[in-house]
Amino acid sequence: RISLGETRPEIVKLGSGERSKEVDYSSSQRGTRVRVFGRVHRERKQSQVLFVTLRDGHGYMQCVLTGNLAKTYDALTLTRETSMMITGEMWEVPPGAHAPNNRELHADYYEIIGKAPGGDDAITNKVQAQGDNQKLLDMRHLVLRGEKASAVMIVRDAVEHAFNVKYHELGYVKVAPPALVQTQVEGGATLFELPYYGEKAYLTQSSQLYLETALPFTGNCYCIEKSFRAEKSLTRRHLSEYTHVEAELDFISFEDLLSHLEELICGVLELVLGNPRTAAMVQDLNPKFQMPERPFKRMRYTDAIDWLVEHEIPNEDGQPHSFGDDIAEAAERKMTDTINRPIFLTHFPLEIKSFYMQLDPEDKRLTESVDCLMPTVGEIVGGSMRSYDYEELMAAYKREGIDPKEYYWYTDQRRYGTSPHGGYGLGLERFLAWLLDQHTVRDTCFYPRYMGRCRP
Ligand code: 4AD
Numbered sequence: 001r002i003s004l005g006e007t008r009p010e011i012v013k014l015g016s017g018e019r020s021k022e023v024d025y026s027s028s029q030r031g032t033r034v035r036v037f038g039r040v041h042r043e044r045k046q047s048q049v050l051f052v053t054l055r056d057g058h059g060y061m062q063c064v065l066t067g068n069l070a071k072t073y074d075a076l077t078l079t080r081e082t083s084m085m086i087t088g089e090m091w092e093v094p095p096g097a098h099a100p101n102n103r104e105l106h107a108d109y110y111e112i113i114g115k116a117p118g119g120d121d122a123i124t125n126k127v128q129a130q131g132d133n134q135k136l137l138d139m140r141h142l143v144l145r146g147e148k149a150s151a152v153m154i155v156r157d158a159v160e161h162a163f164n165v166k167y168h169e170l171g172y173v174k175v176a177p178p179a180l181v182q183t184q185v186e187g188g189a190t191l192f193e194l195p196y197y198g199e200k201a202y203l204t205q206s207s208q209l210y211l212e213t214a215l216p217f218t219g220n221c222y223c224i225e226k227s228f229r230a231e232k233s234l235t236r237r238h239l240s241e242y243t244h245v246e247a248e249l250d251f252i253s254f255e256d257l258l259s260h261l262e263e264l265i266c267g268v269l270e271l272v273l274g275n276p277r278t279a280a281m282v283q284d285l286n287p288k289f290q291m292p293e294r295p296f297k298r299m300r301y302t303d304a305i306d307w308l309v310e311h312e313i314p315n316e317d318g319q320p321h322s323f324g325d326d327i328a329e330a331a332e333r334k335m336t337d338t339i340n341r342p343i344f345l346t347h348f349p350l351e352i353k354s355f356y357m358q359l360d361p362e363d364k365r366l367t368e369s370v371d372c373l374m375p376t377v378g379e380i381v382g383g384s385m386r387s388y389d390y391e392e393l394m395a396a397y398k399r400e401g402i403d404p405k406e407y408y409w410y411t412d413q414r415r416y417g418t419s420p421h422g423g424y425g426l427g428l429e430r431f432l433a434w435l436l437d438q439h440t441v442r443d444t445c446f447y448p449r450y451m452g453r454c455r456p
Contacts, residue, residue: 031089031090031091032089032090033087033088033089033090034087034088034089034090034105035085035086035087036054036056036061036063036085036086036087036105037056037083037084037085037113038054038055038056038061038083038084039054039055039056039080039081039082039083039084039116039145040052040053040054040055040078040079040080040081040082040083040084040116041053041054041055041060041080042080043078043079043080045070048066048067048070049064049065049066049070050064050065050066050069050070050075050078051063051064051065052064052065052078052084052086053100054084054086055145057150059100059101059277060100061099061100061101061103061104061105062093062099062100062103062104062105063086063088063104063105063107064088064104064105064106064107065107065110066106066107069107069108069109069110074112077118079115079116079117079118079122080116080122080123080124081116081123081145082112082113082114082115082116083112083113083114083116084110084111084112084113085110085111085113086105086107086109086110087107087108087109087110088105088106088107088108088109089105089106089108090103090104090105090106091103091104091105091106123142123145126139126142127139127142127143127145127146133442137442137448137453138455138456140447140448140456141456144446148285149443151281151284151285152285152432152436152438152443152444153446154277154278154281155272155278155281155282155285155432155435155436156428156432156444156445158271158272158275158278159268159272159428159431159432159435160224160243160245160428161271162267162268162271162272163222163224163245163264163268164224165271166264166267166268166271167222167247167264169267170220170260170263170264171219171220172218172219172220172221172222172247173214173218173219173220173221173222174221174222174223174224175210175211175214175218175221175222175223176223176225177204177207177210177211177223177225178204178210179203179204179225179226179228180194180196180201180202180203180204181201181202181203181204182196182199182200182201182202182406183202183209183406183407183410184202184205184402185204185205185206185208185209185354185356186205186206186229186354187354189230190205190229190230190231191203191205191230192228192229192230192240203228204225204226204227204228205227205228205229206227206244206246206425207223207225207227207244207246208246208248208356208423208425209356209407209410211223211246211247211248211423212248212386212410212413212421212423213409213410213413214248215248215250215413215419215421216250216413216416216417219250220247220248220249220250221247221248222245222246222247222248223244223245223246223247224243224244224245224246224428225243225244225246226241226242226243226244227241227242227243227244227425228240228241229242231450231451232451233451234450234451234452235329236433236439236440236441236442237329237377237378237427237430237433237440237441238441238450239429239441239442239445239448239449239450240449240450240451241449242427242428242429242441242445243427243428243429243445244425244426244427244428245425245426245427245428245431246423246424246425246426247264247423247424248421248422248423249421249422249423250419250421251419251420251421252385252420252421252422253385253420254346254358254368254370254385254422256422257370257383257385257422257423257424258296258298258344258346258370259295261296261344261370261372261381261383261424262294262295262296265292265342265372266291266292266294269291269292269435270291272435273291282435282436285436285437285438286435286436286437288437289435289437292341292342293341296341296342296343296344296372297339297341297342297343297344298343298344298346299343299344299345299346300345300346300347301327301345301346301347301348301349301366302323302347304327304335304345305321305322305323305325305327307335308320308321308327308331308335309321311334311335311338313331313334313335314331315327315328315331316328323349324349324351324352325352326352327345329378332373332378332379333376333377333378335373336373336374336375336376336377336378337375337376339375340375341375342372342373342374342375343372343373344370344371344372344373345370345371345372345373346368346369346370347360347363347366347367347368347369348366348367348369348371349365349366349367350364350365350366350367353367353369353384354384355387355396355397355399355400355402356384356386356387356393356396357369357384357385357386357387358384358385358386358387358388358420358422359387359392367384367385368384368385368422369382369383369384369385370382370383370384370424371383372424372426374430374431374434375434376433376434376437377430377433377434379430380426380427380430380431380434381424381425381426381427382424382425383422383423383424383425384422384423384424385420385421385422386421386422386423388414388418388419388420388421389414389418390411390414390415390418393411393414394411427441428444429441429444429445430444432444
């Protein structure tokens with residue numbers, strides 16, 4: 001039994017888990033007998049021959065049914081998505097013919113395992129909603145079987161795996177912070193609140209504060225967890241539930257934080273592009289993708305404001321940008337697309353950033369903060385140095401109207417051996433939208449959640 005996607009499939013010995021040597025179907029190995037399981041991805045009838053492309057999640061395989069095998073009722077009525085088992089001999093495809101991995105299975109026996117409907121209920125009718133995105137999202141459980149949607153999911157797995165590999169290479173320890181919390185991190189406006197045994201609790205907006213408490217016993221640490229935001233607007237880069245790759249670094253400077261981010265992002269890309277299967281998928285989905293140049297461009301918030309004014313890109317009120325403005329999504333994207341390379345936008349004013357951020361020692365109106373902006377998507381990372389002085393943190397709670405009571409455990413980090421530290425959060429769906437040139441983060445997660453959608 002073999003997997004469909006292996007370029008040179010190896011026979012897997014059942015039970016032992018050992019793999020035998022590679023197989024070359026063009027030479028001495030031609031005619032190797034195999035048994036495969038999968039679903040009909042495509043079928044094509046040509047005179048007396050039925051070509052079936054099977055799919056099993058590892059890849060695709062062309063199977064050729066001839067003679068009586070092509071004339072049975074099941075063969076004549078075969079529909080897409082029918083699951084089946086086929087046995088036969090593996091051959092290299094004849095010169096001039098094309099098939100996945102340049103090979104085909106000449107069937108001598110098959111069994112249907114589960115038929116799929118045809119006619120009006122055929123999968124092709126369910127997943128072709130003619131530009132109606134809502135219908136496609138209702139049918140996401142079937143859409144995901146398509147070549148593009150499934151490739152995005154497979155690259156997503158590779159990217160998440162690469163983050164884990166890269167972090168471990170760098171000596172980071174993974175921790176698993178809770179999703180149910182009683183503190184906010186990124187402001188009250190986007191909190192999902194829920195009753196919790198007679199108390200009030202929230203779905204976490206970010207695991208940052210918990211990661212900070214791990215630093216003293218793990219050193220540098222990270223997590224890959226869900227974050228939740230009650231975003232009350234529909235945009236192409238906001239979800240209500242997203243996968244947040246977050247890390248904290250101990251005893252560092254702001255510049256250390258920026259160079260770590262470059263190393264991490266490029267290291268993850270190298271791993272994903274170093275794997276032939278995922279590299280081919282990235283190439284198919286985003287043929288123009290290029291590795292970012294290092295170092296990334298650094299730009300201070302005040303320079304971005306000047307840039308936006310010079311390029312006559314107005315703020316949300318239609319006015320020229322000025323110091324203190326939040327740079328909104330559209331303006332940020334215009335700037336990033338024009339500059340067309342990754343940008344570290346740094347030193348945002350205190351008033352538009354979160355309570356925990358370290359002030360810039362040279363200008364106390366500013367924070368040691370960074371957003372990493374990517375062409376076509378905009379912000380994919382938000383990070384900063386953390387305010388690590390006890391008195392400064394107390395002043396920050398006061399400034400933001402936060403009751404320090406619930407934050408006693410966070411405040412204790414400043415009381416029991418504080419340290420200059422910093423960290424960031426990277427939105428996995430945004431990272432993928434950039435890497436795979438997807439218009440929206442709704443297409444880079446398994447089942448998107450956003451205002452008005454919580455199914456399937
Ligand atoms: O900039 P944000 O809000 O920063 C934080 O949450 C920090 N506490 C993270 C940290 O320092 N540990 O979010 C970080 C990133 C954004 O850059 C974006 O990529 C993603 O999380 N993000 C979202 N992705 C999808 N949908 C949303 N609604 C998102 N909100 C933030």
